[in-house]
Amino acid sequence: MTDKPVSILLIEDNPGDRRLIREMLAEAGNVAFDVQYADRLQAATDYLGQNGVEVILLDLGLPDSQGLETLRKVYAQASEMPIVVLTGLNDEMVGVQAINEGAQDYLIKGQVDTQLLRRTIRYAIERKQAEERERRLQVQLNLSNRLASLGLMVEGFAHEINNPLASVIGFAQMLAYEDIPENAREDVKTIEDNAQRVVDIMTNLLAFARQQKLERTYINVNDTVMAALEMLGHPLEGGNITITTRLDPALPSTMADGALLQQAFLNLVINAETEMKLAHGKGNLLIMTELISDTIQVSFNDDGPGIAQANLVHLFDPFFSTRGVGQGRGLGLSVCYGIIADHNGRINVESQLGKGSLFTVELPVVPEESGVEVS
Ligand SMILES: Nc1ncnc2c1ncn2[C@@H]1O[C@H](COP(=O)(O)OP(=O)(O)O)[C@@H](O)[C@H]1O
Ligand SMILES: [Mg+2]
Structure with missing residues (x-):
């Protein structure tokens, strides 16, 4: 674990139990904990709607919710965070059921010591991270x-x-x-x-469908980004949309089809602009390039409306569009996907409703000597 304190939300209405856990976590150890607490389900879900924590310690019996129902509600709000359930001495079965319903682990009140508590928290975080990696x-x-x-x-x-x-x-x-x-x-x-x-x-x-012939030349992706922005044909600053570029000057050149990449980048920029304007009438787009090991990464980060979870899986499908008839054909991202895949690259999207969208293009660096590869 890192040196940074581990953030915990302790959801527990019993002041005695709460104090006990706080004291155990405060005891000297090599990991510090930053503990927030909530004494009701409502307060807990409100908090989790606004904040992420690294682990949730959850007492199932709260004034406004009882038993596994409590877990289900917290899990619905924070399925990406590990939950350790606190059960009473007489309901260990509930702990086992809790694990079946998405909790990482359970602890029996009265049978917890500092070491066990700390170890449980650590394993819960590690297991959850592994699960999340696997899921992605x-x-x-x-x-x-x-x-x-x-x-x-x-x-x-x-x-x-x-x-x-x-x-x-x-x-x-x-x-x-x-x-x-x-x-x-x-x-x-x-x-x-x-x-x-x-x-x-x-x-x-x-x-x-990746049925275009690539015409690869030795190009610098920074130039391709700038060429796409020039094609947009309006100034980057001013107006309601601000586009900022942060391009790595040390980015290596690579064999790629500049015209096709430019088209892919342009589609991403136009989408971001369109969505930001539709949602807020304004917005910011940050375009970054960087080299990450052998991969050129180009990211497009906007503060537009974000994308609903249910739509994320369909985003690259041909004809998928949330825009009205005649406004979008739903082919922009499909084309991006094909172009990037033809370059043996990848395109990813991370987004949440209300929190903007991040499209990341990864392109392998292809040295000049290796020339044109058939794809
Ligand atoms: N930056 C973005 N922010 C929010 N939604 C986006 C963004 N980019 C794409 N989308 C969503 O993906 C859908 C598909 O995009 P695309 O394939 O370019 O088709 P079109 O732009 O014709 O709708 C859009 O209709 C929109 O719902
Ligand atoms: Mg589009």
Whole structure:
């Protein structure tokens, strides 16, 4: 554990039990604890709605909630924090049930000493961290498996559509050269324009399905970020949206398709801008680049509305959009995903409603000598 005090929320209404635990935690040891307490469920969930803690010590019998119901409510509010349940001497079974319902461990009141308490807290934190790592990996894996099979489907679909589509456009163009009445010419133009829209959608879908050819050159990703911002075509400061860049000047160059990366970055910036404007009419976007071991990391951190948990898994799906009809096609992030995956990179999102969003792109550094790789 770190030297920083371990933050604890002690949810306990009995002053005697509370004091006992506080005293045990205060006893000299190599770890310090920062203990907050709540004597009611309501106060506890209020606190947890605003603050994270490293571990929760929970007495199940509170004035406003009893038994496992107490655990369920705390867990619903703070499922990402480890919970150690405090039970009475006669209900050890409840402790076991508590573990089945998401608690990390339980302690029996009256049978706790300083050492046991400290060790339980430490293991609860470590186990929970391991679980969280495992869970995140699993989410990533599920997502990439699902997107890979979606990609295969989309690829087949796009190839089937492209031939007839090319023929619609070709014949419409030929017709336009014929001697036809003016109103028919307008109709023919409408046919061609709409077919062209389908071509655009297909191009994006093929990017998602990773069916574009990369044209890799030796580039610096910092330049690509700046080029994307120039394409936006408005000043970074001023207006309601402020874009700040913090680009690592020592970032190594890498073999990559600059035009495609630029498109991916632009999509991320436009999304952030759109969402911040929709939600608050203003906002801040911080774009950072840094080298983390052998990986170039580009992050886009906005203070917009954030993303609901239920939407996070669908974000990169083609046609997933929360915007109204005609406002978004839901292909921007799909295209980003395809472009980054084609570079053997990864794109991640972390977000909570009301707390902004963080999109992180990770790109492996590819040295110049290794030239173009087939992907
Ligand atoms: N920075 C962001 N903040 C909040 N929501 C976002 C952000 N970026 C993307 N989203 C969500 O992801 C959805 C899909 O984005 P995208 O694939 O670019 O499609 P579109 O922009 O056409 O809706 C958006 O509709 C929005 O709900
Ligand atoms: Mg978009």
